Amino acid sequence: MNLYNIKENSEQVSFQQAVKQGLGKNQGLFFPDTIEPLADVNALLKQDLVTRSSAILHHLIGDELSAEDVSDMVSKAFQFGAPIKQVSDDIYALELFHGPTLAFKDFGGRFMAQCLAKFGGDKAITILTATSGDTGAAVAHAFYGLENIKVVILYPKGKISPLQEKLFCTLGGNITTVAIEDDFDACQAMVKNAFDDEELKQAIGLNSANSINISRLLAQICYYFEAFAQLPADKRDNVVVSVPSGNFGNLTAGLLAQALGLPIKRFIAATNENDTVPRYLQDGQWAPKKTVATLSNAMDVSQPNNWPRIEELFKVKGKSLSELGKGMLTDAETEVALKGLDDAGYLCEPHGAIAYDQLTKQLQAGETGIFLCTAHPAKFKESVESILGKDIGLPKELADRADLELLSKEMPADFAQLRELLMNN
Numbered sequence: 222m223n224l225y226n227i228k229e230n231s232e233q234v235s236f237q238q239a240v241k242q243g244l245g246k247n248q249g250l251f252f253p254d255t256i257e258p259l260a261d262v263n264a265l266l267k268q269d270l271v272t273r274s275s276a277i278l279h280h281l282i283g284d285e286l287s288a289e290d291v292s293d294m295v296s297k298a299f300q301f302g303a304p305i306k307q308v309s310d311d312i313y314a315l316e317l318f319h320g321p322t323l324a325f326k327d328f329g330g331r332f333m334a335q336c337l338a339k340f341g342g343d344k345a346i347t348i349l350t351a352t353s354g355d356t357g358a359a360v361a362h363a364f365y366g367l368e369n370i371k372v373v374i375l376y377p378k379g380k381i382s383p384l385q386e387k388l389f390c391t392l393g394g395n396i397t398t399v400a401i402e403d404d405f406d407a408c409q410a411m412v413k414n415a416f417d418d419e420e421l422k423q424a425i426g427l428n429s430a431n432s433i434n435i436s437r438l439l440a441q442i443c444y445y446f447e448a449f450a451q452l453p454a455d456k457r458d459n460v461v462v463s464v465p466s467g468n469f470g471n472l473t474a475g476l477l478a479q480a481l482g483l484p485i486k487r488f489i490a491a492t493n494e495n496d497t498v499p500r501y502l503q504d505g506q507w508a509p510k511k512t513v514a515t516l517s518n519a520m521d522v523s524q525p526n527n528w529p530r531i532e533e534l535f536k537v538k539g540k541s542l543s544e545l546g547k548g549m550l551t552d553a554e555t556e557v558a559l560k561g562l563d564d565a566g567y568l569c570e571p572h573g574a575i576a577y578d579q580l581t582k583q584l585q586a587g588e589t590g591i592f593l594c595t596a597h598p599a600k601f602k603e604s605v606e607s608i609l610g611k612d613i614g615l616p617k618e619l620a621d622r623a624d625l626e627l628l629s630k631e632m633p634a635d636f637a638q639l640r641e642l643l644m645n646n
Contacts, residue, residue, distance in 0.1 A: 222283045224251040224435060227533050236282050240336045240436045241346075243429035244416045250526070251435050252533050253281070258482040266450040270302065271295055273450070274443035277481070278332075281439055286339070294339065298331035303444040305451045305591065308567045312580060312590045315448040322388055323597035323618055325471065326359035328444060329437030334363040336436040337428070341369060347425040347643065348372040349415055351408035352389075353467060354381045354519035355596055360430040361389035361396045371646055372430075373397045375408040375639075378631060380514050380521065382601050384619050391625035397646060403634035404512040406524055414636045415643065425643055433470075433526050441474035446483055448591055456589040463489040463546075463580035463592040465572040466498065467520030469527040471593065476534055486588065489546035491579040493517045493571075496549035498528060502542060516552045516604050517571040519596065548579035556608045563609050570598040570605055 224239045226232035228249030234242065239251040259265060259280060265273045275292040282291065301319045308314050320327025337346060346369060350360055357374045364372045374389065378400035390398040401408050412429060415421055430437065449457065462485055464472045472490055479485045490498055493515040501507050509523040535542055550558065555571050558578035562569045569577065573594035580590040598605050599615050606613055615623065632638050 222281060222285060223254045225254050226250070227252050227529050236285050236435065237340050240333070240434065241340055241428060243427075243434050244413075248413050248416065250433055250530055252530055256477065256480045256537075258480070262482045262484070265446065270443070270447050271299055273446055274299060277443055277446065278439055281442075290339070294332065294335035298335050298440065299328065299443070301327070303328075303447045305448050306567065308562070308565055308577070311456075311584065311588065312577070312592070313448075313452070314567060314569070314573065314577075314594050315444070315591050316594050317444060318594060318597040320359070321618060322355070322358035322362050323600055323616065324355035324359055325441070325444070325593070325595040326355045327363070329440045329470075330356070330359035330363035330430060332440035333430055333434055333436040334367065337370065338367060343369060345426050346370045346428055347646065348428050348430045349375075349412055349643065350430040351375045351405065351412045352381070353377070353405040353521050354385045355600075356430070357398065358385065358389035361392055361398070364430070365392055365394060365396055367395070371395050371397070373399065373643060373646060375399050375401050375411060377404050377408055378402050380404065381518055382603065384600050384602055384623065386627065386629075387622045387625060388600070388619065390627045390629045391622050393628050397642075398629040399639070399642070400629045400631045401634050402631065404514075405521055406512050407634040409524075409526065411634060411636050411639050415639065418640065421640060421643060425646070427643075438470055438474055438477070438527075438530075441471060442478045442481070445475050445478035445485070449483055449485070452589065457484070459486050459588040460484070461487055461489065461546075461580065461584055461588050461590050463491050463576040463583075463590065465517065465520060465576040465593060465595055466490045466492050467495070467522040467525065469498065469525040469531060471595070473527045473530045473534070476531060480534065480538060487544060487546060489548065489576070489579050489583055491576045492549045493520050493555065493575060494549060494551055495521055495523045497523050498525065499547040499549050502545060502547045515571075516555050516601075517575055519572055520575075546579070546583050548582065550575045550578055554578065559605070559608050568598050568613065569594060570596055570601045572596060
């Protein structure tokens with residue numbers, strides 16, 4: 222697999238190099254130089270998740286890894302399912318929260334960990350990533366205890382749910398968590414500054430596990446095929462997928478699945494009040510505002526990192542961004558959507574509720590809708606219980622960590638302090 226830097230097209234790398242490097246020059250994202258459609262999608266849809274995902278990823282990665290190696294890595298990474306649940310006659314929920322940290326990012330995080338374990342050898346690696354909620358837990362648990370890999374996770378202090386924080390800030394060991402006294406965009410900016418520091422990168426073997434890393438993105442493609450495979454045959458002709466969107470890696474993966482031949486009719490990018498992309502799709506003006514805190518905190522991103530990949534994909538495929546559906550919800554509207562889902566007999570949380578709301582508003586006659594449920598409702602226990610007025614309980618994954626002590630450090634949004642921590646970690 223060959224990839225190029227979207228900002229510096231002359232920088233060409235292999236899949237292994239892209240995984241190990243994370244970002245390209247000038248903070249550019251890596252993008253595949255070819256996206257060859259799969260030969261027989263229908264045959265793939267008859268296979269189980271691990272077999273199908275291994276075939277898809279080997280098709281993308283090519284001969285850098287053998288089919289046996291990819292199958293082994295996928296088997297270790299995807300040890301949980303992604304079931305769809307019918308919510309109404311024409312709408313299904315894709316549940317991506319059955320992994321160890323109860324969020325969709327378990328798929329990408331665990332596959333990336335397998336890639337780095339495969340490619341890293343004996344060289345020490347430091348993973349630096351920023352999280353608005355679920356990435357931190359997925360990355361921390363995926364890399365916890367792996368030899369020669371240290372992980373540093375930045376997150377906005379007070380702006381993720383208490384249970385999200387407990388899930389990844391109580392591990393210790395090779396996992397260091399830092400609460401930054403600012404918003405997610407400030408955390409992300411600090412990560413980018415670190416990758417611009419060549420001395421630092423070389424000294425600590427710096428890598429990122431954000432959705433900017435191509436290995437995470439490729440892994441996420443697989444659950445779109447899994448969702449499609451579970452649909453009844455008579456529901457597969459006009460499928461619309463609504464994606465709760467923050468950093469836009471999830472939507473990018475879905476669009477790549479479509480480019481590989483998965484017959485999805487169209488996508489909807491659903492955001493909260495951090496609606497840079499919906500406004501851009503409406504008026505053509507890229508005008509990020511200051512990030513605001515919302516009920517759907519994992520989407521509190523006003524400058525989404527993966528958006529350049531979406532624009533690049535549409536450009537190379539000769540498609541118009543006007544084909545993308547879009548929409549945003551305020552917190553008040555999110556509460557209404559969450560209650561509506563509960564009335565329909567489906568327990569959800571704010572991110573999935575936003576995707577569901579936009580799907581119901583934009584789905585047309587004869588179409589089948591899928592909305593992505595990116596996290597278990599219990600990860601947002603306080604807000605969900607307050608909105609719905611009922612106790613939702615805790616799954617074991619959260620109950621086991623709820624009373625543990627937080628091990629996080631605190632820091633202002635100061636790159637000099639972060640650099641010192643990384644050098645001394």
